[in-house]
Amino acid sequence: MKALIVDDEQHVREAIRLLTDWRKLGITELLEADNGQTAAELIDAAHPELLLTDMRMPIQDGVKLLEYAQKNHPQMQKIVISGHTDFELVRSTMKFGGQDYLLKPIDPTQLSEALTRAVASWHQAEAERQSNHKRSMQMNQIKPVYWDKVMSGLIANPPEYPVRLRSQLIDEFGEGVTEECRVAIISLDSAADAILNRFLDNRDLLFFSLANIANEFLRRSNRGLACRNWNSDQEVLVLVWSRTEELPLLLRQISDGILQTFGTRLMIGVGSTEPFPAGAARSAKEARTTLLLRNMRVKNRWIHAESEPSGASRMLRLTDSTELFRVALLSGRREEIAKAVGSWFTAVQELPCITWEQVLSWSEEWRALLAKLRRTRHGSDLGADEAGERQTERCIPLHADGSVDLGKWADEFSASLEQLLGEQERCQREKGSMKDIARYLEEHYSRDLSLQDIADHFYLSREYISRRFKQEFQENLSDYLGRVRIGKAKLLLQNPNLRIVQIAEMVGYPDEKYFSKVFKKLEGKTPGEFRREL
Structure with missing residues (x-):
């Protein structure tokens, strides 16, 4: 284990080092910092299990340090050693997870006792974390997923063979499965944005966490089962198959568990008691209706056991x-x-x-x-x-x-x-820029213009010009330029002193054959035929 000592006075840090048998406590490494900011950096880098901190320090004080540690490393045990008896400092210590508040000058006995409690508390919490991790691993096996699917199907449609399904549930969950049930729905439509964003890329983990919280209460006495509703991306199902009249009380405990885990509550709708398992779908439908008809002007009402009038x-x-x-x-x-x-x-x-x-x-x-x-x-x-x-x-x-x-x-x-x-x-600005491009084509038609030339001139991408020009004029830019050139050529062809090869070059076609090909495509006749008809 590691411990971090934070105090702006070096002699205080040395005294804390000397007053305790650290190895006896199982602490093999001691770290030091003289202000809260440096301490926070050490916490992130070294992850000490134990923090001993002063409250009045330069740069960043102990209150800010405790707040940071509680937010980012809540599992770390925290002890305050301060020369001040200010009530606000004591309150901040308790608020941000401090286990003890010791006064200077340091009493060796008090320090030893506080450290012993902190180390024991850390080991107990670590054991609980390991136990929770093990349970999470178990819940993530194939069987829970199977039952999630079964329960989702159960509330979507009444089972074709209810007796057989009930017998299967008894085999899995024991004789506590009675002949009646009641369904509640935990709805994510009331979730805070912080939760939704946190699980934006892993919605499965959010469903698993919510179901796991509910199952902590349900399985203590084999009361029922919580699972994700695979027919909806907004619901967690809570199905109770014994003592259904106590479901609202049970849901309050589940709601408290959600608050403790996520820092917020979620809306829960409750259906009526129905025969099990045939009536589970009917109870779930009623639970969903209570959520739809809840009054969104009422504050801090999270559990809805009956529909509310919708008024006007x-x-x-x-x-x-x-x-x-x-x-x-x-x-x-x-x-x-x-x-x-x-x-x-x-x-x-x-x-x-x-x-x-x-x-x-x-x-x-x-x-x-x-x-x-x-x-x-x-x-x-x-x-x-x-x-x-x-x-x-x-x-x-x-x-x-x-x-x-x-x-x-x-x-x-x-x-x-x-x-x-x-x-x-x-859009209006874009239309204006496309008209500018069209005007540019009409003024510079005699030049060898490429789409890249136009893009460079107007500081726009080729793809953007190509797409927007067609949207604005209903034809490609190259077709538009061709029409402009051929229109000018038709005027020049009226001058008998100009040869066709000259006219081709004057309208931007160095190749007379290609000019004639484009002319015939647009006018249905060659430039020579057009001139003879004049």
Whole structure:
């Protein structure tokens, strides 16, 4: 084990070294630092198991160091040795996981006892971490995955042979499996952005963690099973098959476990008690309904065991305000956009009840409305990368208390419309630049122009010019240039004193044969035939 001693006074650090039999405690390496910043760097580099720190130090004090250690190395045991009895320092010590607060001058007996407790606590916590790791390994075997699949299928459709399935469950989980059940759903739609982003690339791990927390409580008395719902990317199932009337209490314990692990709670819907296993699907459906009909204006209510009345919120439809948003966008003014969004959210704010079902409906209506406005403003030929298809995984902002954040949501509405306005302005600029290119072609048609020459002249990429020019003029740039050259050639052919080879060179075709080929392709006749018909 390693210990880190942090104090800005060298004689204090030396005293701590000399007052303790470190080897007897199992500590084989002592590290030192004279301020919190240096100590934090040592902690990251050496990962000591034990921290002894002063509180008043230059550069970075002990409070900041404890906060950093608790956040980044919570398993490390922390002891404060300070010359101050300030209550705030003691409170900070407890807040950030300090085990003891010792006063200077250092009492050898107190120091020894504090270190003994800290070392014992670390070993106990390490044993628990190893045990948890072992359980996690066991949960990750084939059998739990199999039962996840079984339970997901069970709540999707009633089993064809319920007696056989119940017998199989009894063989696996014991005689505690009764003839009734109750299903709860832990929903990720209420998850904080921090959780979703943390598990953005590993959603399976998030489902596993949530199910594991719930199973810690369920399996203590063989009450049921928690698993991922493989039919949804937003649900963890909690199925209880004994003492179903106690499920709300059990869910409160599970909710506390989620809070302790992730620092936030998740919404949980509860279904009714039904025959097991045939009624599990019906109970799950009811649990899902309670979540959809929960009032998003109520704060800190995380467990929903019965449906709530939706009130008048169903009568307010976002599509009824389509013209309001369209006119605001047409105005080209951000003030009008803010006014339109504010008007809509004022109406929302006046609703006594806003259900999650209504929130989801508004979200879908908003996406459809944006797509419609985008098509109207830009046309259907806009590239997919420019069509605003930039939806994040969760676009409905929530407060930490679980209620919908209407202020932030209004800001996101405004931002979406302003983005659309920006696309409109950019599209106009792009159209202008394509017209400049067309004008350039008409003025320099006699030169040997390549797409790269044009790209270099306008500081744009060849691919971008090629794509945007065709969108604007409905033909390739080379075809457009050919039409310009042949149009000029037709005028020059009216002068009988100019030979065809001269005219070809004058309009940018050094090769007379190639000029004649292009002329005939566009006009249906050769330059000589065209001249004779004049």
